[in-house]
Amino acid sequence: MGLAKRIIPCLDVDGGRVVKGVKFVDIRDAGDPVEIARRYDQEGADEITFLDITASHHDRDTTVHMVEAVAEQVFIPLTVGGGIRTVENIRTLLCAGADKVGINTAAVTNPEFVREASDTVGNQCIVVAIDAKQVGALDEPPRWDIFTHGGRKDTGIDALEWAQKMEAYGAGEILLTSMDRDGTREGFDLELTRAMSDAVGIPVIASGGVGNLQHLVDGVTEGGADAVLAASIFHFQEYTIGEAKQYMQQNGIEVRL
Amino acid sequence: MQTVAIVDFSFGNLRSVHNALRSLAEPGTDIRIATEPADIEQADRIVFPGQGAARHCMLALRQKRLADAVLNAAQNRPFLGICMGMQVLMEYSEENDGVDCLGLFSGRVQAFAPHVERGSGFKIPHMGWSRIEQTPHPLWENIPDQSRFYFVHSYYTAPRDEEAIAGRTDYVLPFASVIAKDRVFAMQSHPEKSGEHGLTLLRNFLNWDGQC
Numbered sequence: 001m002g003l004a005k006r007i008i009p010c011l012d013v014d015g016g017r018v019v020k021g022v023k024f025v026d027i028r029d030a031g032d033p034v035e036i037a038r039r040y041d042q043e044g045a046d047e048i049t050f051l052d053i054t055a056s057h058h059d060r061d062t063t064v065h066m067v068e069a070v071a072e073q074v075f076i077p078l079t080v081g082g083g084i085r086t087v088e089n090i091r092t093l094l095c096a097g098a099d100k101v102g103i104n105t106a107a108v109t110n111p112e113f114v115r116e117a118s119d120t121v122g123n124q125c126i127v128v129a130i131d132a133k134q135v136g137a138l139d140e141p142p143r144w145d146i147f148t149h150g151g152r153k154d155t156g157i158d159a160l161e162w163a164q165k166m167e168a169y170g171a172g173e174i175l176l177t178s179m180d181r182d183g184t185r186e187g188f189d190l191e192l193t194r195a196m197s198d199a200v201g202i203p204v205i206a207s208g209g210v211g212n213l214q215h216l217v218d219g220v221t222e223g224g225a226d227a228v229l230a231a232s233i234f235h236f237q238e239y240t241i242g243e244a245k246q247y248m249q250q251n252g253i254e255v256r257l
Numbered sequence: 258m259q260t261v262a263i264v265d266f267s268f269g270n271l272r273s274v275h276n277a278l279r280s281l282a283e284p285g286t287d288i289r290i291a292t293e294p295a296d297i298e299q300a301d302r303i304v305f306p307g308q309g310a311a312r313h314c315m316l317a318l319r320q321k322r323l324a325d326a327v328l329n330a331a332q333n334r335p336f337l338g339i340c341m342g343m344q345v346l347m348e349y350s351e352e353n354d355g356v357d358c359l360g361l362f363s364g365r366v367q368a369f370a371p372h373v374e375r376g377s378g379f380k381i382p383h384m385g386w387s388r389i390e391q392t393p394h395p396l397w398e399n400i401p402d403q404s405r406f407y408f409v410h411s412y413y414t415a416p417r418d419e420e421a422i423a424g425r426t427d428y429v430l431p432f433a434s435v436i437a438k439d440r441v442f443a444m445q446s447h448p449e450k451s452g453e454h455g456l457t458l459l460r461n462f463l464n465w466d467g468q469c
Binding site for chain 2: 002003004005006041046068071072073075076077094095096097098099121122123124125172173198200201202203204224226227256
């Protein structure tokens with residue numbers, strides 16, 4: 001169709017530093033977001049996502065400075081998610097050089113926030129992040145609910161219906177994380193990804209569970225994802241992004257090389 | 258040393274454009290955000306970025322009295338439109354129930370949505386890296402034909418004049434992703450977010466004498 005499927009590395013940041021052990025052997029400072037982002041850009045990343053896990057409000061300024069520093073040197077799209085609650089938060093991050101922001105819990109608490117944010121900055125900047133987990137009996141057709149608080153709290157909201165509502169409210173993209181698969185390295189929840197891709201008319205980024213390159217291929221070909229997000233397989237240099245793209249292309253997927 | 262004005266007429270990501278130009282420009286180049294007509298009138302070349310909704314952008318251009326300065330600049334100095342800064346150069350946009358635009362190029366801005374069949378796999382916004390089929394122009398120098406640029410948009414430009422098309426992209430349907438005439442070059446995609454090829458295009462623009 002002419003549009004490349006995107007590969008998006010995701011970095012966890014705390015107080016403006018990359019955490020959760022990115023291990024590039026030849027990078028001197030493993031916590032430096034600028035150096036790591038530049039590396040991913042050189043490897044061919046199509047976008048970079050930063051997940052801000054900073055606990056205190058005060059330290060959030062350091063995230064803004066980090067975005068400024070990265071945006072001065074890395075000229076591909078940057079997304080920042082985590083703890084975004086106000087339109088002012090969004091403006092600050094976009095003005096610092098972010099292209100998109102991810103909204104998660106704040107959307108569940110107050111869906112109108114997504115509408116307000118989208119009306120103010122445009123839907124192209126608004127990514128709604130959904131943490132979904134399968135619910136219901138095993139002999140029933142699968143259903144997924146939205147979970148908050150790191151996958152511990154079931155909101156009772158159906159993930160597919162929620163995504164459609166968020167699209168109507170002005171989300172420009174869905175970042176879909178399977179809480180069943182996140183951290184397992186068993187691959188994406190393909191049934192969930194496919195159901196989501198079919199349910200909405202906006203792009204879907206698949207996330208949660210990537211352990212090898214075939215999982216990335218499956219996310220696109222079976223899950224129907226428009227983009228695939230992964231963290232650990234890239235951080236520990238098991239694979240470079242270039243290798244991932246080569247593998248996807250060999251499997252008939254259009255990528256930017 | 259030259260002055261480059263980045264016109265501020267929307268809630269757009271001007272910082273990224275500014276960062277990219279600064280990383281490329283020769284030392285001493287004055288790159289400024291233009292919020293008043295005088296800033297545009299004094300500049301040697303103009304970058305016209307923008308994102309958001311068409312109605313809001315046109316309103317901002319008129320309220321800030323920038324529209325005439327922009328049109329004047331487009332007649333006699335190198336001028337680069339980006340994203341919404343391309344769309345508002347057309348006569349009319351279908352967005353927001355219809356908005357009259359600057360009319361530098363004849364033709365309209367139209368929605369993808371009516372052309373998208375359910376289940377076709379095409380998502381709107383068109384978001385990501387698509388190829389641009391080039392029509393010869395000095396700003397394409399050192400950029401291979403069919404290179405990918407980063408797009409994010411839900412409306413596309415349909416110029417009436419074939420001669421104005423400097424690049425074509427296929428998503429949902431073939432559309433004019435770049436238009437150009439005289440000293441104006443305007444593109445739907447974001448060169449400031451398109452990695453190496455985008456930076457090459459911006460460098461070409463900074464060195465362009467405005468001739469074709």
